[in-house]
Amino acid sequence: MIAQPQPTRLLTTLTDLVAIPSENPPGGEKAVAEYIRDWLAPLGFQVRLEEYAPGRFNAEAVLANGPGPVFAFNTHMDTVPAGDGWQSDPFTLTERAGNLYGRGSCDCKGPLAAMLEALRLMAEDRGNWSGTLMGVFTGDEEVASEGAKYYCARKQDIDMVVVGEPTGNTVFSAHKGSFRPRVRVLGRAAHSGSPHLGENAIFAAGLLMPRIAAYHDDVLSQRSHPLVGNPSLTVTRISGGHADNVIPDACELLLDRRLIPGETDDTAMAEIEALLDSARKDLNLRCEITGKNATTGGATETAEEAEIVQISLAACRASGQSDAGPFGFQGACDLVHFIDAGATGTVIGAGDIRVAHKPDEYVPRDEFIVSAKIYGDIAQQVLGN
Template sequence: MKQTPDLDRMKRDLAALIAMPSENPPGHEAQVADYVAACLKPLGFVITRDEYEAGRVNIEARLDNGPGPVFALNTHMDVVPAGTGWQHDPFTMTEEGGRLYGRGSSDCKGSLVCMMEAGRMLAADRAEWRGTLLLVFVADEEVASVGARRYVTTAPHIDYVIVGEPTSNTTYAAHKGSLRPLVRVHGTPAHSGTPDLGDNAIYRAAALVNMVAAEHADVVRHIDHPLVGAASLTITRASGGHADNVVPQGCELLLDRRMVPGEDEEAVKAQIASLLARANAQAGVRAEIVEFRPTTGGAVETPADHVIVQQGLAVCRANGVAEPGPFGFQGACDLVHFCNAGAAGVVIGPGVLSVAHKADEYVPEADLPVAACIYRDMVIALMPV
């Protein structure tokens, strides 16, 4: 008989993890990693702790159970900064109306406690499955996915992965990716009393802004994907000038390009470079890409007929999820890095995506045991005896 989740224990775990402020920046996931190790090591998991910078830690808990596939349950230990506007203490779990409030409750410490609980159940009932189970909890997903990128370079071959993100316990088989080029527009400085002697970089940037908007409207938003929707191109930051009485010599624009599965990252970079070349030819805009700012990574899709997607739908449905998917993330997550390393994966987790990154973030209490059972049953289904 399958083990069942202990909701009270899961809530204690979640309360403990919420109280650990692993806000990124700066991260400081070490305390979370040490808590995970203390919970799982007594159950027979072999713990590997990788502190790649001071306080920045990946942790792997490995349970070998005979020959068979390698299955990873992965999520991240960092959270976005708490910010303002909370009606509840962001670092004290508050129970109210069937909801568990706190920063990270949905994104992604709820997934983490459910994966730990699934690990406990699977460790207690090894007759139900065969292979190697990995619980992989990484740093820095919210900024640049340094943790996941680093982990997959030295990880063993992984056959299957479930990445925990708030999906309301449905199956997501695809997610978007992102590029953030920082573009510098050049001008010629002059005294602001004689502006005609200079070339105002902000005016030049304004012409480029209009071309970026047109590129999104006419081209990019028509690149569509059935699960994640349309690609996009927008500007999220602008900064120009260096003195109140000087015609600006420079203006910087941060572009945000969201890619859909099937788009090639190098081809997208070439399209952005082509846009800057057209701006120069048509409007005299002298612009260059200074750098590509760190992002979570590229887009990915696991085919709908793949066994892990089909099992995800079946297991979610069997655990009471009426519409299990498959769906797609508008944002990005660490799935792409595991897939690039050869794993097949999906994204499943407790919590409501619409409240992630917001004040009064919460996870529905009822989501937790369901998610733990989904993780348990996915391992059993794909790692048969």
């Protein structure tokens, strides 16, 4: 059994990480990656920083310790922008009433600090396990997961992974995906003083939107996954017109299609194309998909009977979680990219996703410390002799 996490060291690490701005956009993951390198290299890890795009970095730490499985911890180094409305400096970890406040405290510098602690404890106990232990810390998860996509496209030998996201120290083994096509509805320009001479694309888009809402209500809401629930379709942005006195000849909608495991970008695209085709025929609309916006990625799940899920559940229960899961994320995360690369995995971390992107983001202090023990216990069980 590995040693217990050291609370003082954990708090120092989280304080240091929160103090490094890595708001995305623009990112700034390099400074976090360098901190990780300086933290893990003295422990015997081979640490590689990879610039996958100009100024954007991943950090990979590897400790090979004989034959056995390849096990990785993963979380992301970027955060959402700090924004306004904080009671304290978002880049100064501040404790109030047992909670640790700061941007990234739960999403995801809290999981990162706890994973670093678990990696340290495993490195100091390498006589009691065999295999390859990794820390894979990626950039850009908050926008398009470009770091994880780049890394996993080139790394195919990880057997099991635990992804750090705020789950209240319970086990999430599935998550939704997202697909965001842009739909352009066409009209015909005219002087706004003579609107009858044109075709108002905004009005035309208004005819399409009830069809989108009905598809969500009548079709998608009837589908369900046992862990993540229903898929969805909605409109999140609308843009049309180019001058105050011109009838708009085009209006663009951004659709947000949330995927459940078993659905893909391609299947969602085919369904939306069919919806648009019916609108063309029934309403005489001119509309088309013109592209798609980048997202974190698709939906995924690891079967409950998989070894990593069972080990994760046991570790969370041993740390006091009576209802440890498995559960499913309504949002997306980087787990899908590791599964696409051949791994099985779970998502675990301290904190509540509902406070993650808000002012006064926080992680409960005791929950944060326990998360490092959970991570260490999982690594020990996967790699233990």
